[in-house]
Amino acid sequence: MLSAERDAYLAHVTVERGLSVNTVAAYRRDLSRYCAFLESRGIDSLVDVRRPEVAAFAEAVGTGEDGGAALSPASASRTIVAVRGLHRFALMEQWVVSDVSVEVKPRAIPKRLPKAISTSQVAAILDVAASGDGVAPLRDAALLELVYATGARISEAVGLDVDDLVLEPGAESVLLRGKGRKERVVPVGSFAARRVEAYLVRGRATFASKGAGTSAVFLNTRGSRLSRQSAWAILKDAAERAGVDDVSPHTLRHSFATHLLTGGADVRVVQELLGHASVTTTQIYTMVTQDTLREVYAASHPRAR
Known part of the structure; x- marks a missing residue:
């Protein structure tokens, strides 16, 4: 019974809410662990679950006391979000008369400042990516x-189709599809527009000739859509050649936001550009720029120290 209830909820978030394949797969793992936990306590339906069971599971995923791996605060939080979603769905479907998970909160996640690199480091990575022979540097x-x-996000970039690009001078933009397939149109600067146009004119056809035909902008050597993993490898390789350490798939995205805010952009504008559902998510970048301001102040003001 629990597995059937779980599967009905997963079908709901896939079809009705449009969650990504990766998110649904993570929810399936989380909820399968939850169902196993409940079954170990003799519970085989959501109608029999009470708040203490939900709270005990929330504690167990952080410690591994249920027999599974002890999860990090971020992973444990995601697991409890999935559990609460399942119980809300059960109430909506009238399988239960109340939501027993409503007061169980995800574990607090320590705030970690996003990793951003300097504008000179970004320039070094981009210059290195463009160097070399053949058409691969044009694409990279x-x-x-x-x-x-x-x-x-790298996944948004590799998901682009040619029709998502507008490269007319003065109107350069791109249509990005974020989490939940939520769409946003973002302006494209002149440097990127020139790079993309050069690739489309002089490079993409070479890759496309190896495949069966696709509308994807970024292609691999087989003429198919470039994967997220391959795109991450391109960034990692360029960073290593440029001598920039500790680069992640989100490094350029974080740097984009940090550099905009440092340059005076409004946090709500940056929120829209990043596709964040809440400005709270974006505000973590203001902590980065505040740290920079404090460093400059301490180094520059005659009475700062």
Whole structure:
């Protein structure tokens, strides 16, 4: 019974809420663990669950006391979000008369400042990506320039189709599809527009000739859509060649946001550009710029120390 209730909820978030394949897969793992936990306590339906069971599971996933791996605060929080979603769905479907999970909160996640690199380090990475022979540097430079110019997630960039690009002078923009397939149109700067146009004119056809035909902007050597893993490898390789350490798939996205805020952009504008549902998510970047301001103040003001 629990597995059937779980599967009904997963079908709901897939079809009705449009969650990504990766998110649904994570929810399936989380809820399968929850169902196993409940079954170990002799519970085989959500109608029999009470608040203490939900609270005990929330504690167990952080410690591993249920027999599973002890999860990090972020992973444990995601697990409890999935559990609460399942119970809300059960109430909506009238399987239960109340939501027993409503007072069980996810574990607090320590605030970690996003990793951002300097503008000179970004420039070094982009210059290195464009160097070399053949058409691969045209693609790599266009990809990384576009990610930095728009703050796109790497998955959003590799998901682009040619029709998502507008490269007319003065109107350069790109249509990005974020989490839950939520769409946003983001301006594209002149540097990125030139890189992308150069790739489309002089490079993409070479990759496309190896495949069966696709509308994807960024292609691999087989003429198919470039994968997220391959795009991350392109960034990692360019960073290593540029001598920039500790680079992650989100480095250019974080740098995009931090550099905009440092330059005076309004946090709500940055929120829209990043596709964040809440400005609270974006405000963590203001902590980065405040740290920079404090450092400059301490180094520059005659009575700062």
